[in-house]
Amino acid sequence: MNISATGRTACATASAALLLLTGCGGSDGGAAAAGGDGLSVVAGFYPLEWAASRIGGDLVEVSSLTAPGAEPHDLELTPRDVAGVSDADLLVHLGGFQAAVDEAAESQAGDHSWDVAEVANLSLTASGDDHEHAEDEHAEEGHAEDEEATDPHFWLDPTRLADVGDALAERLTELDPDGAETYEQNAAALREDLEALDQEMSAGLTDCAVDTLVTSHDAFGYLADRYGLEVVAISGISPSAEPSADQLAQISSLVTERGVTTVYTETLVDPAVAETVAAEAGVRTAVLDPLEGLTDESAGEDYLAVMRANLATLQEGQSCS
Ligand SMILES: [Zn+2]
Numbered sequence: 001m002n003i004s005a006t007g008r009t010a011c012a013t014a015s016a017a018l019l020l021l022t023g024c025g026g027s028d029g030g031a032a033a034a035g036g037d038g039l040s041v042v043a044g045f046y047p048l049e050w051a052a053s054r055i056g057g058d059l060v061e062v063s064s065l066t067a068p069g070a071e072p073h074d075l076e077l078t079p080r081d082v083a084g085v086s087d088a089d090l091l092v093h094l095g096g097f098q099a100a101v102d103e104a105a106e107s108q109a110g111d112h113s114w115d116v117a118e119v120a121n122l123s124l125t126a127s128g129d130d131h132e133h134a135e136d137e138h139a140e141e142g143h144a145e146d147e148e149a150t151d152p153h154f155w156l157d158p159t160r161l162a163d164v165g166d167a168l169a170e171r172l173t174e175l176d177p178d179g180a181e182t183y184e185q186n187a188a189a190l191r192e193d194l195e196a197l198d199q200e201m202s203a204g205l206t207d208c209a210v211d212t213l214v215t216s217h218d219a220f221g222y223l224a225d226r227y228g229l230e231v232v233a234i235s236g237i238s239p240s241a242e243p244s245a246d247q248l249a250q251i252s253s254l255v256t257e258r259g260v261t262t263v264y265t266e267t268l269v270d271p272a273v274a275e276t277v278a279a280e281a282g283v284r285t286a287v288l289d290p291l292e293g294l295t296d297e298s299a300g301e302d303y304l305a306v307m308r309a310n311l312a313t314l315q316e317g318q319s320c321s
Pocket residue numbers: 073153217218219237238239290292
């Protein structure tokens with residue numbers, strides 16, 4: 001029996017006894033834990049999954065806890081998901097966005113989880129009145145109810161996603177120093193793509209007749225902040241927050257006052273309430289994609305394509321020249 005085999009056996013015994021993988025797998029570059037050739041990364045939801053895939057390239061196996069087409073805010077994890085978090089080399093999540101994932105990060109992922117919130121610079125709070133996650137049994141663990149809700153939707157500002165990409169390359173390099181050059185190059189290429197997108201959006205949304213953006217849920221604050229628009233959201237930060245009749249009436253009259261011609265529904269949210277607001281005010285609806293998950297009906301095959309589709313939708317809906 002050689003030394004390496006002895007080491008593996010010792011690790012397997014220790015992990016079976018303790019469910020702790022301290023030190024085991026590290027010397028194998030994480031390959032043992034991944035059960036494959038590269039690092040295994042579990043992402044909380046689509047934009048983090050996409051960024052991790054772009055940066056990891058062929059060296060990293062990426063999966064997402066949020067299934068395609070599922071709404072990520074109120075995600076619940078199966079025991080299998082939780083086991084996946086425990087086995088992964090890295091969990092990439094956004095603290096405060098998905099309570100179940102935060103919980104798994106704390107209980108299962110130990111020091112192999114990374115919360116992107118700090119790098120993403122979550123500087124915005126909900127644009128309208130606070131709607132707390134009334135149906136979310138985990139809400140009380142996150143923040144006090146009367147506290148202003150932090151807006152988690154940073155990825156709709158491409159420059160913030162580029163910052164997360166750079167930091168993610170550093171995290172992957174810590175886990176797999178041999179891949180350093182690949183991660184660095186991929187992060188630079190990702191940044192280049194995101195900055196090109198940012199410039200297109202900036203140019204495309206500079207001269208718009210209407211600056212007010214009426215959306216289903218409050219997902220577009222960072223986009224609006226970046227490109228000089230103002231969001232009025234029909235429901236709150238979470239799509240499950242229901243607006244009151246008073247709030248709906250206020251939004252309808254604001255649509256008229258500000259000359260809004262288009263109210264935006266979303267790919268993963270029931271359009272009924274937004275359609276009611278639009279019908280009452282006599283304006284159109286169009287579909288924006290907050291990129292919380294891709295579906296077969298998404299307007300593009302990845303983040304960049306869907307953002308460009310959003311840009312085209314916004315240019316028409318906001319009458320931009
Ligand atoms: Zn959202």
